[in-house]
Amino acid sequence: MKNLSRLFFVAVLLASFSTSNAQDKNNPWAVTIGANAVDVYPVGEDAPQGGYFDEYFNVGDHWNFIPSLSSVGVSRYLSDGFTFTAVGSLNRISKFGTNVDPLTQEQSTNTVDDLTYYGLDGRVSYSFMNTIKSKTIDPYLGVGGGYSWVDDIGAGTLNGTLGFRIWFSETVGLDINSTYKHAFEDYLPKHFQHTVGLTFQFGGTDTDGDGIYDKDDACPEEAGLEIFNGCPDSDNDGIQDSKDDCPNTAGLAEFNGCPDADGDGVMDKDDKCPTVAGLKALMGCPDADGDGVADGDDKCPNESGPAANNGCPWPDTDGDSILDKDDKCPNEAGTAANNGCPEVKPTEAVMETLNSFSKSILFNSGKASFKKETDQVLQAMTAIFKEYPKANFSIEGHTDSDGSEKLNQALSEKRANAVRDYLIANGIDASRLTAAGFGESTPISSNKTRAGKKENRRVEVKLKN
Template identity: 55%
Template sequence: MKHLSKLLVAIFLVAGFSSVEAQDKNNPWQFGFGVNAVDAFPTNNLLMDNARKGKWFDEYFNASNHWNILPAISTLNVSKYVGDGFSFGVRGSLNKIENMGDAKVDDLTYYGLDGEIKYNLNELFGMKVFDPYLQVGGGYSWIDDLGAGTLNGGLGFNLWFTENLGLNFQTSYKHSFEDRLVPHFQHLAGLVIKFGGNDTDGDGIYDKDDACPEVAGLPQFNGCPDSDGDGIEDSKDACPNEAGPAEFNGCPDSDGDGIADKDDACPTVAGKRELNGCPDKDNDGIADKDDACPEVAGPKENKGCPWPDRDGDGVLDKDDACPEVKGTVANKGCPEVTQEVQDTLNEYAKTILFDTGKSTIKAQSATVLDQIVGVLNEYSNSKFTIEGHTDSTGSLATNNRLSQERADAVRVYLVDKGISPDRLTAKGFGPSNPIASNKNAKGRALNRRVEINLVKE
């Protein structure tokens, strides 16, 4: 038993000073000092010199008759929290023994050195001010020069005034394994101070409880920052350096159009969501910044401007085949060739003269041909057929060839004067389409002719 007591003392003292890896960083150290009271009466043990003893917990609070109290700081302790509610520590105490049970004794000196393991019951109950715990341990105590090992157990509580300062009350039963030291209760009361917590970023929130331990933050965000002060912590803020409402994940909406600046193509001017926050004054579906005519509605194909109608014929230039000449809708904005125009062309055409029996145009016909060019230019999208005709004099083959060559000659002349070749076709009909009798000279003269007729599509 003697060796067992020494072994227990060694175990608890080493445990009290040892460093455990998994530690709670919030003020893991606790230092306390105060007074202690030693009471050997309510322990159900025979006391020295047959002094009367009590049964378990008899007259437990009879301080005036049984407690031994030294009116000075008589106990010191230090402990370290190691996690999961457990703390290891050591305590030293001294006292003067005047009451041994109900017997008076000469002043005897009492010393105690104990190791303690405490379990904090707040791990179960979660209270803050009232902080109860269970305690077991072992140590060595002396009364004068008689000492022995003890196995200790008890309970206590702290009352915290602040996070770091409080009052401590504890009672422990110390059982001796040797007859020379009586079992006894030791009661403790004093001040306790917690310290040693880490706060790397200096924001007043210990690293253990700080979700952002290396960046100063705010308590409401578990130590994480809110750089722009908009009430949204940076990690959840889409714009951490610009204040904005929660509805936009912390981003501002400078123009108040309901679109966050970061998603707004025009952040300083209220606009439409479908145009990425840009305005559209003329409501043509084109943002003003991309609209060449922001005050007047127009199609996207024309950069937001209305299509012009320069000739005022009711056909927009984009659809007008003759944008600078007034025409009709039916003729794609170009003027229509009326019967009067058709008659005029043929009045001109029938005066075109050729050398006899040849396709060579006589020089004096240049004037009338130029007049024909002028008419054709007025109807620039119309197509025409140049028809050659002869009288019936001579062979049919010769007349057919000659009528074709004369029609081709007129076409070449007109093309040379700038008329698009795509607009003109030439065909010889020979004597097949007379307009007068070939039995007299007058009729044959009328039949030898050129006609220019509109191609109707």
């Protein structure tokens, strides 16, 4: 027993330097050495034996020990939690059931001469360690068979095992199990055998010492990380060295591990301005006014302008959106169609366009307020009015026949004036605009249908002489 105690001490010492893990494909082999106890009392037989679990834990009266290592097992991991184990054991039996005094009914341990006990057994067991999601406690169930001898009497047995292991480290654990052995012959008693021992796993190779076995290590000669199958990431940027274009400088995955110090999306080695955030199109240099000319080359860095003018804007003296270089009337606002010179009056086609916009103006029901989607229509109308600064217009409002004639007349006037007010607020001279309402008096479609009423609810624009 002294040797066994020393082994337990070594196991605990090893546990302080390692992490735990069950026997698996990485450590397919294991050896267990320890001690066993044989109990021939609680096995469901007549006296002096007893029921299966009568006094199951009566160690002092019924368990047979020898004071030395008495059990050796060798295990081989199969797959999917299954392991095959072969066990050899020896013992001496001096306690065999219980005597009962017929007069006093007092019980005493039935002793026999020391009988030599040998066992050779094999089992297939299944581990529930993954099922319970533990890294140290490893319960298992096993079934198998063997051959046991008591002195020179031997017989085959059918065995069932319940046990668990406590893993102190990846290679060392404590194994405790209890096996019921059902003999096939009457001359060998059915019995329990309890075993405790230290298990040592082996068989895996980790050449580079990174905790990943060579068979699973993509870089077995170089210490690395588990997430990269054992390959290294020298700069700790989350990109393994073999895929990292800058393996010694932390960088970004989008640049294959190379850095982008200013965070502008241009890696430093391609960035002409690596310390100032800029644009990809300008090789990482900034463009404060957004005109496509890098600040270093822009003569007007805070004012947008074309590259042809070194980043400075072309002038537009009359503000008609036609640059002076293209404007035949640079000091008088005009239209693009007239090369920058003002149009005196809009054409018939322009008036048709203007009225197509005005008829699509949408008001809130029964009100002179605009619906939100009408804003773009009004903006387009305003742009056309600005193209003809010397022309005068009349804004006319119309309604359908729903409601009283008096209310419709008032509503049409309000809506015509709402359009006029919008145009004035957006830069059209008030003297150029008049507004009038005609109520339901001038329909352009039948008021008996919904579609007709919709057409009659309209705003029209007329050119004044």
